[in-house]
Amino acid sequence: MRQIALTATPAFHALRTHYAEAKDWQMRELFAADPARFSRFSIEAAGLLFDYSKNKITDATMRLLVALARERGVEQRRNAMFAGEKINATEHRAVLHTALRAPATGTLVVDGQNVSQEVHAVLQRMRAFSDRVRSGQWLGSTDKPITDIVNIGIGGSDLGPEMACRALRPYVHPRLRMHFVSNADGHDLDAVLHRVNADTVLFVVASKTFTTRETMMNAQSARSWFLRGKKEADLPKHFVAISTNTAAVREFGIDTDNMFPFWDWVGGRYSIWSAIGLPVALATGFDRFSEFLAGAYAMDRHFLDAPLEKNMPVIMALIGVWNRNFFGSTSRSIAPYHQDMNRLATYLQQLEMESNGKRVAIDGTPLDVATCPIIWGNVGTNGQHAYFQLLHQGSDITPVDFIASLEPDHDFPGHHAVLLANCFAQAEAFMKGKTADEVRTEMRAQNTPQAEIEALLPHRTFPGNRPSNMIVMDALTPATLGALIALYEHKVFVQGVLWGINSFDQWGVEFGKVLAKSIESELIGVPDPQAHDSSTNALIARARDALRGS
Numbered sequence: 001m002r003q004i005a006l007t008a009t010p011a012f013h014a015l016r017t018h019y020a021e022a023k024d025w026q027m028r029e030l031f032a033a034d035p036a037r038f039s040r041f042s043i044e045a046a047g048l049l050f051d052y053s054k055n056k057i058t059d060a061t062m063r064l065l066v067a068l069a070r071e072r073g074v075e076q077r078r079n080a081m082f083a084g085e086k087i088n089a090t091e092h093r094a095v096l097h098t099a100l101r102a103p104a105t106g107t108l109v110v111d112g113q114n115v116s117q118e119v120h121a122v123l124q125r126m127r128a129f130s131d132r133v134r135s136g137q138w139l140g141s142t143d144k145p146i147t148d149i150v151n152i153g154i155g156g157s158d159l160g161p162e163m164a165c166r167a168l169r170p171y172v173h174p175r176l177r178m179h180f181v182s183n184a185d186g187h188d189l190d191a192v193l194h195r196v197n198a199d200t201v202l203f204v205v206a207s208k209t210f211t212t213r214e215t216m217m218n219a220q221s222a223r224s225w226f227l228r229g230k231k232e233a234d235l236p237k238h239f240v241a242i243s244t245n246t247a248a249v250r251e252f253g254i255d256t257d258n259m260f261p262f263w264d265w266v267g268g269r270y271s272i273w274s275a276i277g278l279p280v281a282l283a284t285g286f287d288r289f290s291e292f293l294a295g296a297y298a299m300d301r302h303f304l305d306a307p308l309e310k311n312m313p314v315i316m317a318l319i320g321v322w323n324r325n326f327f328g329s330t331s332r333s334i335a336p337y338h339q340d341m342n343r344l345a346t347y348l349q350q351l352e353m354e355s356n357g358k359r360v361a362i363d364g365t366p367l368d369v370a371t372c373p374i375i376w377g378n379v380g381t382n383g384q385h386a387y388f389q390l391l392h393q394g395s396d397i398t399p400v401d402f403i404a405s406l407e408p409d410h411d412f413p414g415h416h417a418v419l420l421a422n423c424f425a426q427a428e429a430f431m432k433g434k435t436a437d438e439v440r441t442e443m444r445a446q447n448t449p450q451a452e453i454e455a456l457l458p459h460r461t462f463p464g465n466r467p468s469n470m471i472v473m474d475a476l477t478p479a480t481l482g483a484l485i486a487l488y489e490h491k492v493f494v495q496g497v498l499w500g501i502n503s504f505d506q507w508g509v510e511f512g513k514v515l516a517k518s519i520e521s522e523l524i525g526v527p528d529p530q531a532h533d534s535s536t537n538a539l540i541a542r543a544r545d546a547l548r549g550s
């Protein structure tokens with residue numbers, strides 16, 4: 001079915017007209033004119049405060065943006081997703097990661113499956129298994145408790161569990177060390193295997209398809225390493241699998257009793273809530289994992305129940321579209337002011353860019369608007385000393401998502417006030433900038449000679465008027481982390497609906513994989529110069545020489 005292009009909607013036209021005026025607004029003036037701006041443009045839900053007042057918006061902007069969301073059918077699409085309709089049209093699949101965090105009381109039937117019953121049956125198995133490992137009842141082949149858990153997976157089967165295990169570091173069991181191996185590069189596995197002992201290690205092989213080359217290779221190599229000093233019969237105590245593909249797990253040699261299933265209606269980048277979250281349950285305990293799910297569920301309820309005008313994911317999505325499609329921002333920087341969130345930006349890269357990095361609409365027609373911006377970032381304070389220069393004074397305007405947690409989980413005096421001060425100051429500085437007059441006054445107070453003041457003026461002024469969002473939580477807990485991730489998931493969903501794309505496929509990833517397969521066979525077998533350009537041929541020839549020599 002053909003759908004109307006975003007740019008053809010009346011709401012988009014109205015926004016274009018509005019933008020002609022908005023493009024010259026100065027946020028400083030907007031703040032000065034309205035003392036209630038913060039309360040007007042902030043929302044609280046599911047333990048998060050979302051302050052979007054430092055964007056170039058007014059009430060009129062928000063009315064037009066919300067009208068756009070209505071015109072694009074955000075509410076209907078949202079309801080269709082939650083109801084299990086096959087909204088992933090190119091793969092004929094439902095999109096039901098929200099069912100993974102819903103309470104056991106509901107019934108949701110998809111293709112004759114009672115989804116909620118199956119979800120909770122697997123959760124119970126995860127609870128039993130993680131309890132046994134954590135309590136030391138699950139013993140390795142020499143009757144010792146597990147000390148090291150090695151998750152082998154990539155993409156959605158790696159980024160979520162690693163991000164969450166790091167973010168929830170204070171909750172991790174003191175006996176357990178968590179490791180994550182994803183790269184086909186053998187150095188990744190090598191580094192981890194040097195740090196673990198075959199008697200006390202548990203490998204979690206995580207792959208939705210159980211065919212992903214990197215993961216299968218790492219799992220095979222881990223298995224061979226293990227069998228150097230152990231017997232096949234020892235494997236079940238040290239290898240478990242998470243997958244949707246039972247046959248492939250069995251073929252790999254993992255007992256399907258030690259397999260935790262999930263389903264094709266869970267996209268890889270949305271799978272942290274499924275059995276893919278097992279490392280999180282192992283590390284922090286099943287009760288904490290349940291709180292993580294409950295935090296996400298609280299955000300789901302908010303997304304379902306709150307009117308669009310006060311709906312955090314909807315507003316966040318609309319602000320993103322306003323910056324992307326009207327102000328032309330090409331990237332968004334993620335700046336968590338929390339060291340334990342140091343994998344968040346990487347996680348969000350997959351969530352956002354694999355979901356919305358598309359250039360055709362769901363009906364296959366080319367889009368005439370830009371879609372997902374480039375997502376990047378790092379923990380805020382470290383970013384300040386690396387790339388914030390560009391954010392303040394560079395030629396591109398990059399909106400920033402600041403994320404702060406008010407209560408620390410350590411007792412070093414002074415640190416947290418410094419951290420929060422930096423976070424809030426950066427957001428203020430992006431908004432306010434520093435005018436030439438302010439620089440002059442400041443430099444005169446430092447007795448700088450007039451000629452030097454004038455020479456340095458262009459370098460020391462800040463244009464400001466640069467947008468940012470601020471997300472604040474009381475503390476980084478399993479629940480607030482769950483709510484935060486669900487917030488971003490729903491934001492991505494709403495943006496997909498606004499742009500009219502399918503956020504749930506990833507055909508773009510396949511092409512390189514197929515080419516790699518044919519080059520791999522040429523590197524170790526017979527080269528086929530007809531198949532490539534001169535650059536690729538030369539690179540293959542060079543690598544063949546090196547591989548022969550090694």
Ligand SMILES: O=P(O)(O)OC[C@H]1O[C@H](O)[C@H](O)[C@@H](O)[C@@H]1O
Nearest residue numbers: 155156157207208209212268509
């Ligand atoms: O879990 P797996 O089937 O091994 O897939 C791992 C990853 O592989 C692909 O590259 C997809 O683009 C990702 O969405 C997925 O998360």
